[in-house]
Amino acid sequence: MKKIGVLTSGGDAPGMNACLKTVVEMSYNYGYECIAFRMGYKGLIENDYYKITKDDVKSIFNLGGSYIYSARSKEFMQDEYRQIAVQNIKKSGIKALIVIGGNGTYLGAKDLSDLGVNIIAIPATIDNDVHSTESSLGFDSAVNNATDMIDNIKQTMQANERISIIECMGRYGGNIALYSAMASQADIVAVPEDPLDLEHIYRFIADQIKHGNNSPTLVVAEKQYDVFKLAKDIERDFNHECRAVILGYMQRGGAPTVKDRMSAIRYGVSAVECIDAGIMNVAIGLKNDKIVTTPIAEAVKMHTNFRQDLYDSFKLLNNPRNKA
Ligand code: F6P
Numbered sequence: 040m041k042k043i044g045v046l047t048s049g050g051d052a053p054g055m056n057a058c059l060k061t062v063v064e065m066s067y068n069y070g071y072e073c074i075a076f077r078m079g080y081k082g083l084i085e086n087d088y089y090k091i092t093k094d095d096v097k098s099i100f101n102l103g104g105s106y107i108y109s110a111r112s113k114e115f116m117q118d119e120y121r122q123i124a125v126q127n128i129k130k131s132g133i134k135a136l137i138v139i140g141g142n143g144t145y146l147g148a149k150d151l152s153d154l155g156v157n158i159i160a161i162p163a164t165i166d167n168d169v170h171s172t173e174s175s176l177g178f179d180s181a182v183n184n185a186t187d188m189i190d191n192i193k194q195t196m197q198a199n200e201r202i203s204i205i206e207c208m209g210r211y212g213g214n215i216a217l218y219s220a221m222a223s224q225a226d227i228v229a230v231p232e233d234p235l236d237l238e239h240i241y242r243f244i245a246d247q248i249k250h251g252n253n254s255p256t257l258v259v260a261e262k263q264y265d266v267f268k269l270a271k272d273i274e275r276d277f278n279h280e281c282r283a284v285i286l287g288y289m290q291r292g293g294a295p296t297v298k299d300r301m302s303a304i305r306y307g308v309s310a311v312e313c314i315d316a317g318i319m320n321v322a323i324g325l326k327n328d329k330i331v332t333t334p335i336a337e338a339v340k341m342h343t344n345f346r347q348d349l350y351d352s353f354k355l356l357n358n359p360r361n362k363a
């Protein structure tokens with residue numbers, strides 16, 4: 040029987056399971072057996088795979104995490120291990136391998152395609168930093184999770200007239216911070232695409248307080264500040280209580296939103312359709328809400344997909360000095 044392989048790799052993202060279920064169902068619908076490699080590229084190196092059935096995936100559609108596990112494999116970055124992976128893929132007899140993951144996963148997929156493996160890549164990362172799509176699986180879910188949490192934090196901070204600093208995930212990109220700051224009506228957002236020095240942040244806070252906001256909310260993307268130290272410094276320098284919260288993995292777990300579920304189905308359907316039609320070594324994506332394919336060599340180009348237009352609107356809305 041013809042076979043399709045599938046794996047999830049890198050940081051897990053809500054929607055991975057919905058996509059996996061779609062891939063498995065589509066594979067059998069098109070007359071393929073589906074095999075799943077556990078733990079991403081680690082499973083390729085260790086030849087750790089099994090036949091995955093429609094029955095296995097029948098209840099996973101709305102679950103966060105990854106049913107077949109996910110990992111960042113350091114070994115896979117070395118050529119000798121990639122060669123082992125390729126040998127294992129060849130022995131498994133699959134026609135093509137569907138990889139579901141983010142940036143790092145795409146780089147690995149490109150290496151595999153260069154080594155002669157037929158690859159289809161599906162974007163799944165809460166960071167939304169994959170060049171070949173407007174929307175990666177998990178981003179919308181993470182933004183919704185972060186927005187809910189910021190809403191809650193704002194309420195308690197307002198009750199106590201405290202300044203808050205809330206750190207979002209996003210790796211090297213500010214997408215989650217920007218979207219969730221906008222959607223929760225935070226006052227200031229700090230993203231790596233437009234680094235704010237402390238002087239800037241202090242000026243923004245001073246402006247907010249001067250204009251009557253005694254509990255300004257500052258949302259920051261990760262890897263920029265030590266938010267606990269920053270909170271202490273602000274509290275001391277403004278003589279105003281300040282608290283820091285790192286949202287962390289609360290953003291990454293949980294059920295996928297409707298948007299991510301819909302994209303998961305569309306990506307999974309297209310991936311198997313591509314394989315069946317002999318279209319290989321492409322990344323599936325969405326552009327203007329239409330499914331598109333991009334050669335994997337092009338899709339690996341680093342890009343944060345940062346929405347400068349949204350950022351500019353946010354700044355205009357939230358700078359009290361722009362107000363009459
Ligand atoms: O790529 C998704 C992500 O959650 C990033 O936002 C974050 O920087 C990173 O993964 C954390 O990775 P790990 O869970 O491997 O520490």
